[in-house]
Amino acid sequence: MNLTGVELRRVALPLVAPFRTSFGTQTRRDVLLLRVVTDGAEGWGECVAMADPLYSEEYVDGAVDVLRRFLVPRLAAAGSFAATDVAPLLSGFHGHRMAKAALELAVLDAELRAEGRPLARELGAVRDRVPCGVSVGIMASVPELLDAVGGYLDAGYVRIKLKIEPGWDVEPVRAVRERFGDDVLLQVDANTAYTLADARHLARLDPFDLLLIEQPLPEDDVLGHAALAKQIRTPVCLDESITSARGAAAAITLGACSVVNIKPGRVGGYLEARRIHDLCVAHGVPVWCGGMLETGIGRAANVALAALPGFVLPGDTSASDRYYRTDVTEPFVLDEGHLAVPTGPGIGVTPRDDELAAVTTWSEWLPL
Ligand SMILES: CC(=O)N[C@@H](Cc1ccc2ccccc2c1)C(=O)O
Numbered sequence: 001m002n003l004t005g006v007e008l009r010r011v012a013l014p015l016v017a018p019f020r021t022s023f024g025t026q027t028r029r030d031v032l033l034l035r036v037v038t039d040g041a042e043g044w045g046e047c048v049a050m051a052d053p054l055y056s057e058e059y060v061d062g063a064v065d066v067l068r069r070f071l072v073p074r075l076a077a078a079g080s081f082a083a084t085d086v087a088p089l090l091s092g093f094h095g096h097r098m099a100k101a102a103l104e105l106a107v108l109d110a111e112l113r114a115e116g117r118p119l120a121r122e123l124g125a126v127r128d129r130v131p132c133g134v135s136v137g138i139m140a141s142v143p144e145l146l147d148a149v150g151g152y153l154d155a156g157y158v159r160i161k162l163k164i165e166p167g168w169d170v171e172p173v174r175a176v177r178e179r180f181g182d183d184v185l186l187q188v189d190a191n192t193a194y195t196l197a198d199a200r201h202l203a204r205l206d207p208f209d210l211l212l213i214e215q216p217l218p219e220d221d222v223l224g225h226a227a228l229a230k231q232i233r234t235p236v237c238l239d240e241s242i243t244s245a246r247g248a249a250a251a252i253t254l255g256a257c258s259v260v261n262i263k264p265g266r267v268g269g270y271l272e273a274r275r276i277h278d279l280c281v282a283h284g285v286p287v288w289c290g291g292m293l294e295t296g297i298g299r300a301a302n303v304a305l306a307a308l309p310g311f312v313l314p315g316d317t318s319a320s321d322r323y324y325r326t327d328v329t330e331p332f333v334l335d336e337g338h339l340a341v342p343t344g345p346g347i348g349v350t351p352r353d354d355e356l357a358a359v360t361t362w363s364e365w366l367p368l
């Protein structure tokens with residue numbers, strides 16, 4: 001396949017409600033979308049980086065720069081190539097996994113659309129719909145949290161994830177258990193907010209039968225997570241720490257995690273995400289699909305990935321209206337707690353021109 005050009009496009013989407021985590025409060029999403037034009041078809045990709053480097057070291061302006069100056073020119077110089085060539089072609093550039101993932105997805109989408117093949121089948125999906133969990137932010141009070149959780153359970157979400165941080169952890173978890181009972185699938189996500197010195201405090205979550213505690217310690221503290229896992233009963237799940245299949249193998253071997261949150265953007269793309277899935281399945285480690293408040297473009301690809309056999313826990317593949325009043329694609333709507341896996345060629349969704357124009361803040365065409 002030959003690339004004829006890449007369009008970089010930033011869209012601004014207000015969130016339906018502020019989303020507070022241990023690294024700050026978000027009220028809008030500044031998303032970088034990619035449209036790749038090839039001799040065969042067009043393809044869409046989404047970069048999950050935030051506007052500010054608060055979740056990871058990547059941020060939107062940096063992704064734009066590295067794509068414009070390094071990643072796209074590298075592909076342009078390669079002449080004809082397949083989607084599986086993208087990661088090797090870009091491997092000389094260190095890091096920038098979210099930018100690389102966006103470009104790889106756009107090329108993969110174009111390639112599959114040209115051949116009329118759905119992404120889900122290409123990745124090895126075994127289901128036509130996936131059960132959906134929801135990520136619930138830190139709230140101003142426990143009553144507000146309980147209202148939010150009640151609303152999501154009424155909407156049909158099959159798993160609740162509570163953002164936690166020091167000072168907002170045991171009490172909200174206890175309140176949710178007391179209000180909604182022991183059968184609700186419940187987990188927490190600290191986004192690196194604790195240290196190993198908090199182990200005894202985190203062990204106070206053990207009585208609440210959580211599915212997992214996600215990324216309690218800093219992303220580079222794999223040994224700390226292995227030590228913590230020996231001091232608490234709640235299974236440790238890693239998110240920010242897992243950036244490649246090699247890193248996943250090391251974390252599992254060291255006993256740093258017994259569950260993995262797979263986010264294609266964080267690990268450099270959907271093909272690396274599938275490699276991590278395969279590796280975790282081989283080790284008997286359950287995986288689930290994380291979320292980065294994607295638009296329908298990234299959401300469609302995540303739902304396809306979440307349909308692979310090793311994704312045995314509900315993911316953060318929530319409906320579009322969890323975050324946005326309107327989406328750039330047809331919205332993903334929860335149906336009995338599930339989202340349907342797109343069946344069309346490629347990612348199976350396409351942005352609506354009117355919606356896209358309404359939320360576009362900037363775009364640039366990179367001719368090749
Ligand atoms: C659904 C969920 O909790 N996602 C991330 C955290 C997160 C939270 C807020 C975000 C705001 C803008 C962009 C990315 C974001 C990611 C996580 O699992 O750790």
Ligand SMILES: [Mg+2]
Pocket residue numbers: 189191214215239240261290
């Ligand atoms: Mg997380």
